[in-house]
Amino acid sequence: MGTISIEKMDHLYWLGRYTERTYTTIREFFDGFDIMIEEPDDYITYCQYLDIPNVYESVSDFTKRYLFDMENINSVMATLNGIYDNAVVMRDAIGTESISYVELALSEMEMAKSTAESGFLMHLQRVIDYLLAFIACIDENVEERKIRGIFKTGKRQEKMDLLLRLRKNKEQVMKAFHMLTARVLRADLPINRKAYDELSVLVNEEELCYPELITLVENLFEV
Amino acid sequence: MYSLIPHAEDINSLLARYGVKFGIYKNNTYREQLFPFDAIPRVIEKKEFDYLEKGLIQRVDALNAFLNDIYGEKKIIKDGIVPEEFAFISTGYLPECEGIVPSKKIYSHISGIDLVQAKDGTWYVLEDNLRVPSGASFPMIARKLCRRADPETFRTHAIEDNRNYASMLREVMDYVNTGGINVILTPGRYNSAFFEHSYLAEQAGVLLVKPNDLVVKDGYLYFKGFSDSLEKVGAVYRRISDEYMDPMTFCEESVIGVPHIMEVYRKGNVALINAPGNGAADDKGIYYFVPKMISYYLKEEPILHNAPTYLPYYEEDRDYVLEHFDELVIKDVAEAGGYGVVFGNSLTEEQKAEFKEKIKTEPRRFIAQEVIDFKDLEIKDHDTIVQRKADLRAFVLSGKETKVWKSGLTRYSTVPDSFIVNSSQGGGFKDTWVLSQ
Numbered sequence: 001m002g003t004i005s006i007e008k009m010d011h012l013y014w015l016g017r018y019t020e021r022t023y024t025t026i027r028e029f030f031d032g033f034d035i036m037i038e039e040p041d042d043y044i045t046y047c048q049y050l051d052i053p054n055v056y057e058s059v060s061d062f063t064k065r066y067l068f069d070m071e072n073i074n075s076v077m078a079t080l081n082g083i084y085d086n087a088v089v090m091r092d093a094i095g096t097e098s099i100s101y102v103e104l105a106l107s108e109m110e111m112a113k114s115t116a117e118s119g120f121l122m123h124l125q126r127v128i129d130y131l132l133a134f135i136a137c138i139d140e141n142v143e144e145r146k147i148r149g150i151f152k153t154g155k156r157q158e159k160m161d162l163l164l165r166l167r168k169n170k171e172q173v174m175k176a177f178h179m180l181t182a183r184v185l186r187a188d189l190p191i192n193r194k195a196y197d198e199l200s201v202l203v204n205e206e207e208l209c210y211p212e213l214i215t216l217v218e219n220l221f222e223v
Numbered sequence: 224m225y226s227l228i229p230h231a232e233d234i235n236s237l238l239a240r241y242g243v244k245f246g247i248y249k250n251n252t253y254r255e256q257l258f259p260f261d262a263i264p265r266v267i268e269k270k271e272f273d274y275l276e277k278g279l280i281q282r283v284d285a286l287n288a289f290l291n292d293i294y295g296e297k298k299i300i301k302d303g304i305v306p307e308e309f310a311f312i313s314t315g316y317l318p319e320c321e322g323i324v325p326s327k328k329i330y331s332h333i334s335g336i337d338l339v340q341a342k343d344g345t346w347y348v349l350e351d352n353l354r355v356p357s358g359a360s361f362p363m364i365a366r367k368l369c370r371r372a373d374p375e376t377f378r379t380h381a382i383e384d385n386r387n388y389a390s391m392l393r394e395v396m397d398y399v400n401t402g403g404i405n406v407i408l409t410p411g412r413y414n415s416a417f418f419e420h421s422y423l424a425e426q427a428g429v430l431l432v433k434p435n436d437l438v439v440k441d442g443y444l445y446f447k448g449f450s451d452s453l454e455k456v457g458a459v460y461r462r463i464s465d466e467y468m469d470p471m472t473f474c475e476e477s478v479i480g481v482p483h484i485m486e487v488y489r490k491g492n493v494a495l496i497n498a499p500g501n502g503a504a505d506d507k508g509i510y511y512f513v514p515k516m517i518s519y520y521l522k523e524e525p526i527l528h529n530a531p532t533y534l535p536y537y538e539e540d541r542d543y544v545l546e547h548f549d550e551l552v553i554k555d556v557a558e559a560g561g562y563g564v565v566f567g568n569s570l571t572e573e574q575k576a577e578f579k580e581k582i583k584t585e586p587r588r589f590i591a592q593e594v595i596d597f598k599d600l601e602i603k604d605h606d607t608i609v610q611r612k613a614d615l616r617a618f619v620l621s622g623k624e625t626k627v628w629k630s631g632l633t634r635y636s637t638v639p640d641s642f643i644v645n646s647s648q649g650g651g652f653k654d655t656w657v658l659s660q
Contacts, residue, residue, distance in 0.1 A: 003448035005436040088242065089412050091421035092431040096364075100240045107239065 004093065009150055011086045012093070013189065013223050016154020018082035023131045024162050025050075025076055026124055033063070033121070050074075051165045067120075068113040080109055080127070083134075093147050094138055101134035149188030156180040157220060164214045173213075177203050180220075190222040224266050224656075228603055230372040231262035237368040243361060245646055246415040253413050258361055259651030261602050262369075265615065265633040272657045275338070275346060275617065276627045278526030281517055283334045283619040286351060286504045288520035290330035293503050294320050304519050305512045309536060312587060313509060314557060315354070315502015317465060319472050319485065326399040326458075326494040327622075331501055333392070333460075334619040338527075340598045347530045347595055349614065351510060353501040355462055358632035358652075359618050360419040363388045363426075365654050366630070383657040385630030388618070389426030395622035396429065396458045399494035403457030405429040406446060408437070410463050410479040415647065420462050434463070439483035444493045458494040459484075465499045507556035507590050508534060531593040535586040544591040545579055551591040552642075553578065564643070566594065597642065600653070602635055611635045614644050615655065631655040 004012070032046040036059050043062040047054040052074045056062035069075045087094065087102045105127045112123030135155075142148050160176040177199075184191055199216040202209060227234065235257075244255040267275070292299050293310060300307045310316060335356025337349045366385050370377050396405040409420040411433055424431035430446065437456065438445050445453040461468065467477040472485040487493045503509065511532045514525040533540040533551070544551060548567040555563030570578060582589055599610035613635035618628040633655045634644040644650040 003430075003446065003452055003454055005432065005447060006449040007433060007436065009449040085412075088417075089421070092407075092424035092429070096241055096422060096425060099242060103240050103242050 004147065008090060008093065009189070010223060011089055012147060012150040013154040013221070015083060015086040015090065015094075016151040016156075017158040018079050018086060019131060019135060019151075020155040020158035021162065022076060022079040022083060023128055023135075024159065025079065026128050028166065029067070029076070029124070030121070049166065067124075068109075076124075077109060077113070080106060083131075093142070093144065094151075095141055097141060098134060098137040101130045101137055105130035105134070146188055149183070149186055153183040153186075153189050153221070156183045157217060161214060161217045164208075164210050164217060167210055170208055173203065173208060180217075184220070192219055192222055195219045224264055226376040227262040227264070227369055227373055230369075231603060233372040234262055234365070234369055235260055237372060238365065241364060241368065242418060243364055244418050246413060246417060247647060248415075258646055259637065260365055261635065261651055261653040263601050263603055263608070264654040264656045265600060265613065266656045266658065269658045269660060272629065274526070278346075279336055279617055279619050279627050280625045281521060281523060281526050282336065282348065282351070282513060283331060283621060284625055285513065285517040285520050286334065286353060287328075287330050287621060289516045290353075290498070290501060290504050291324075291328055292520075294323060294330075294500060299516065299519055302519070304515050305509070309508065309587070310503065313503055313506040315465075315500070315504070315506045315509075317473075317500040317503070320498070320500035323489050323498075323500075324491070325488075325498045326401055326491065329399060329621050330498040331504070332395050332399065332496040332498075332621050334621070336617045336619060338615045338617060339530075339595055339613075340615075341595050342598050344598070345528060347528050348510075348513075349530055349595075350507070351505045351513065352616075353497060353505040355464065355497065356616065356618070357416040357419050357462075358616055358634075359388045359628065360422045360426075361652050362630050362632055362654050364422065365652070369654060380656070381659045383629035383659045385628065385655075385657075388628055388630075389423055389428075391620050391626060391628060392423060392460070393427040393429065395620050396427070396460060396494075396496065398622040399496065400457035401492055401494055403444075403455035403493070404446060405458045405460070406432045406437075406456055408432055408434065408459050408461040408463060408481075410434070410467070414462070416462065423460075429460070434479050434481050437481045437484070439481065439487055442487060442490055442492055444481070444484060444487045456493060458496060460496040465502065468495075468499060507554050508536070508587065511590065530595050533591045535582045535589055535591065540591075541582065541586055544582060544589075548575060548579060550594065552594050553582070553589050553591050556588060556590060566642075594642075600633070600635060602637075602651075602653075609639070611637065611639070612642050612644060613653075629657040 035042045040059040043056060043059045044054055056065060065072055066075055068077045070077050072078060084102050084106055087099050091099060108123050108126045108130060112120040115123060138148060138151055156179050160180050163173050163176050184196055195216045202213055238260055239257055244257055246253055246255050299305050300310060331353040333356060335352035338346050339349055340346050363386055407420055407424045407429055409417060409431060421431055432446060436447055438447055444456040446456050447453060463479055466474045467479050469482060469485040470477045470480045471482050488495050511534050514529055517523055517525045533544050535541040535544050551567050553565045553567060597612045600613040601608050602611045613633055616632040618631060620626050633653045634650045636644045637649050637651055
């Protein structure tokens with residue numbers, strides 16, 4: 001299977017992005033929610049931190065809707081379904097075995113949704129375990145280098161984008177940038193060379209200019 | 224045959240894990256749902272399957288001969304075996320396919336023959352599905368997962384392996400391939416059988432493509448790669464109905480077709496699996512003539528029985544149908560998937576009168592069959608074992624040879640006494656074990 005279509009390339013790329021987004025979001029949520037145990041109103045700060053609109057009424061409303069509301073495009077449930085939607089059409093390329101981990105993650109998320117407040121974090125933990133297994137399964141089982149490459153490129157771009165949005169420190173951003181550069185050099189996706197060159201300069205400046213960097217990262221690939 | 228019952232929960236959770244689902248539209252909303260699986264298999268003894276195998280091969284060979292004939296010389300019409308007006312007013316007959324000779328002269332590469340077993344053990348063919356029959360992927364993956372949940376059962380029973388369906392399909396595709404890659408053409412994610420399309424592509428090692436991934440250029444069909452590369456396609460296992468296949472030839476509003484694909488096919492530059500126009504042979508009305516086709520083309524006695532069928536098209540049959548309406552099941556020949564099936568005795572007097580009028584005014588639209596009292600199969604329903612109606616879809620693959628897949632899709636009704644087994648109407652499925660000794 002040497003060739004893939006434009007549409008499948010697009011699905012693979014977004015599969016990578018949604019996978020990273022869901023994984024990192026849950027990891028971040030764990031830290032944020034930990035603070036909310038003592039400081040319930042901290043969800044407001046958390047929304048600002050995540051750069052998402054605060055449309056929530058309380059910590060409990062935030063927890064419920066930010067995690068599980070399918071109508072909310074920022075919710076974890078919505079991004080997890082984004083993984084499913086892009087994975088299920090790629091079965092011939094990434095395999096039923098890989099997709100089974102997405103099915104498990106979705107089923108675990110449904111369980112988290114129906115679990116009393118005290119127990120849902122354990123289900124969320126398993127969701128990210130399954131996502132890691134999904135990523136590993138693609139790496140391990142997908143023979144076609146290009147398919148793995150496009151998926152990873154989407155992941156790396158999303159990682160960089162998220163770290164910038166979360167205003168992570170320079171060391172973390174540089175690490176993500178180096179990993180992204182490795183994907184750029186492999187040229188699995190058509191790259192916007194101008195954006196990449198500007199990004200390479202700006203990311204090395206002493207003070208990171210986050211909004212500009214985010215724009216450049218968003219425009220890095222011509223997908 | 225009960226040994227899998229204690230493992231039913233494990234098997235069902237594996238089926239969920241591996242996404243064994245079908246899509247369904249209800250109230251204008253698409254949703255995927257798991258296909259209920261029953262852990263008690265249908266068991267077919269070797270001797271019985273040998274008989275079915277012979278009958279199925281004979282039937283499909285005759286149907287392929289009929290399709291070659293009906294789009295070619297039409298000898299069966301000239302010889303008065305099938306009435307001309309009857310054959311050509313079938314909605315499945317496509318004049319656009321006249322004179323086209325498909326690769327290796329095979330029209331129906333994958334035939335899904337629906338059978339039921341009566342209480343006396345006699346098997347009857349209920350329907351021939353020669354267009355886009357689906358369902359093989361379900362028992363194929365279910366077997367794999369049953370073996371994982373309970374290896375001991377398969378160590379201690381001599382059961383034919385059914386996990387070879389995808390390689391049988393690939394063999395057929397390779398055989399009729401006109402030069403190029405093999406692809407499975409799906410209308411997309413929201414087709415009810417999308418799981419099957421994608422799973423078969425994965426298992427057969429062929430590309431799963433959507434219509435806009437294909438393009439016709441200089442009389443050949445190509446797959447468009449993302450870097451503007453074009454790769455020639457030699458065989459398309461298309462899971463799109465005839466009428467939507469090519470907007471330049473058939474339904475011009477179709478947005479799920481490949482423009483000009485019929486031109487390529489007509490030139491013999493691509494194999495289409497199954498061939499367009501097969502509906503001429505699997506029309507519910509044409510079904511009546513299949514035993515006659517077997518005698519005509521193969522000079523053999525039909526091995527498998529048709530369910531006793533009446534064609535209101537013939538005056539004598541019409542009178543019988545109107546007189547014995549309550550004892551018959553009436554089928555609309557244009558419908559599929561369990562729709563358009565009416566049991567005469569289930570209607571009110573007013574409805575009966577209305578239906579009878581329809582039969583009189585549109586006799587070609589209906590067939591009537593004696594109600595076969597299916598042999599019930601055992602189904603595990605919560606903590607008890609209950610009896611339910613079930614059918615068997617046998618898959619016959621025609622390539623270099625005609626072969627019957629040593630398994631099949633056994634569908635059962637979840638509703639007591641209901642004869643409707645279709646998944647779209649709430650039915651479930653079970654594995655079909657063919658014993659090897």
